[in-house]
Every structure is written in structure tokens, then in C-alpha cells.
Amino acid sequence: xxxxxxxxxxxxxxxxxxxxxxxxxxxxxxxxxxxxxxxxxxxxxxxxxxxxxxxxxxxxxxxxxxxxxxxxxxxxxxxxxxxxxxxxxxxxxxxxxxxxxxxxxxxxxxxxxxxxxxxxxxxxx
Numbered sequence: 001x002x003x004x005x006x007x008x009x010x011x012x013x014x015x016x017x018x019x020x021x022x023x024x025x026x027x028x029x030x031x032x033x034x035x036x037x038x039x040x041x042x043x044x045x046x047x048x049x050x051x052x053x054x055x056x057x058x059x060x061x062x063x064x065x066x067x068x069x070x071x072x073x074x075x076x077x078x079x080x081x082x083x084x085x086x087x088x089x090x091x092x093x094x095x096x097x098x099x100x101x102x103x104x105x106x107x108x109x110x111x112x113x114x115x116x117x118x119x120x121x122x123x124x125x
Contacts, residue, residue, distance in 0.1 A: 001025050001114045003094050008119035011084050015123070019079040021094030021116055026075055032102035032111060033070055033077045037121070039090040046107030047092070048079065057106055061087070084123045091118040 007019040023033065034049035048058045048068040056068050067080040077094050095112035102111045 001096065001098065003096055003114050003116035005092065005094050005116040005119040008092060008121045010122045010124065013085050013123060013125050015084050016080070016082040017084065017121060018081065019092055019094075019119060019121075021077040023075055023077060023094070023096045023114070026072075026096060026098050029098050030100055032097040032100070032106050033068075034095045034102070034106050034112060035068060035077070035079045036093045036095060036109065037088075037090040038093070038118075042090075044093070044109060046109070049102060049106030050077070051101055051106075057104075059107060081121070084121075086123050086125050089121060089123050092121050093118045 001024055003023045005021045011017050031052050035047040036044050037047050038044040050056045050068050050070050065083045069078045094116045096114040097111045105111055
């Protein structure tokens with residue numbers, strides 16, 4: 001299984017960016033897909049995740065500003081980010097758990113088996 005992110009880049013405070021992630025072999029299987037980010041010198045933190053049935057969960061810091069979605073036909077995971085601020089700066093990773101659900105623990109890295117290489121998001125003030 002491979003996961004590959006795209007998108008990201010630079011934005012000013014208040015701007016928007018979109019991330020995409022293509023994950024092989026997940027369509028048709030029970031799964032949980034998530035986005036994580038890591039700022040320099042900080043631990044990796046969960047941003048949002050989505051279950052196979054479409055239920056979503058967000059970190060408090062991004063709720064109302066970020067939207068996670070999936071396309072089972074395209075094997076794709078998305079993260080639409082708006083009202084960005086400098087605290088959103090970091091390397092963003094997509095993650096996948098295939099063959100099972102996250103059972104409410106999807107903002108932790110523990111449930112995930114597969115990870116992308118990451119894509120950089122930089123927000124300037």
C-alpha cells in the first residue's frame with residue numbers, strides 16, 4: 001500500500017490551501033483515513049480523520065476551518081484548509097488504516113499502518 005500527498009505550499013494568514021492524498025488498495029475495504037501535521041520541534045498531531053461511512057472528526061484547533069473528505073472511486077483523501085494562520089505551518093501527512101476502523105482514536109497515530117511522505121504547508125503573517 002502506498003500513500004502520496006500533493007498540494008500544500010505557501011499562503012498568507014486568512015488564506016486557503018488544499019491537500020490531496022492518493023492511497024492504493026483502500027477502495028471497498030473498511031478503513032479509516034487521517035491527516036496529521038508536524039511543526040519543527042513539535043510532536044506529530046492529528047488534524048482530522050474520516051471513517052469509511054463518512055463520519056469525520058477534527059482537532060479542536062482546526063474545527064470549522066478545515067474539511068476532510070474522501071473519494072472512494074479515486075482512492076483519494078482530501079483536506080480543504082481555510083482561514084489559515086501561522087500555527088497551521090508544518091509538514092502534513094496522510095495516513096491510512098485498512099481493514100478496520102479507528103474506533104474514535106483516529107487523531108492518534110496508533111491506529112494507522114500506512115503513511116505518506118508528507119507535504120509542506122507554510123503560512124505567513
